[in-house]
Amino acid sequence: xxxxxxxxxxxxxxxxxxxxxxxxxxxxxxxxxxxxxxxxxxxxxxxxxxxxxxxxxxxxxxxxxxxxxxxxxxxxxx
Numbered sequence: 705x706x707x708x709x710x711x712x713x714x715x716x717x718x719x720x721x722x723x724x725x726x727x728x729x730x731x732x733x734x735x736x737x738x739x740x741x742x743x744x745x746x747x748x749x750x751x752x753x754x755x756x757x758x759x760x761x762x763x764x765x766x767x768x769x770x771x772x773x774x775x776x777x778x779x780x781x782x
Contacts, residue, residue, distance in 0.1 A: 744773045752776065 725739055737755040738747035747755075752772040756764040759779045767775065 744776060 736751060737758060738744075738751035744752060744755075749769045749772065752769060753764055753767075755776055756767070756772050756779075759776065761772075761775045761779055764772065764775070
């Protein structure tokens with residue numbers, strides 16, 4: 705078996721990973737575009753910005769979260 709300390713460390717990592725994927729940790733500088741299974745509305749503005757960047761949406765830096773959602777939806781329709 706493994707030591708208790710090691711087991712706790714692994715458990716904490718697993719919980720942190722789950723929370724990060726669910727968007728429950730304050731991961732302000734996330735590099736991702738959010739979990740694709742989640743709606744755009746449930747993603748952070750930063751994740752939406754990253755998605756907009758991937759889609760080459762112009763003017764994204766000045767957009768609000770609702771504007772980013774609209775722009776992403778429009779781009780995905782085309």
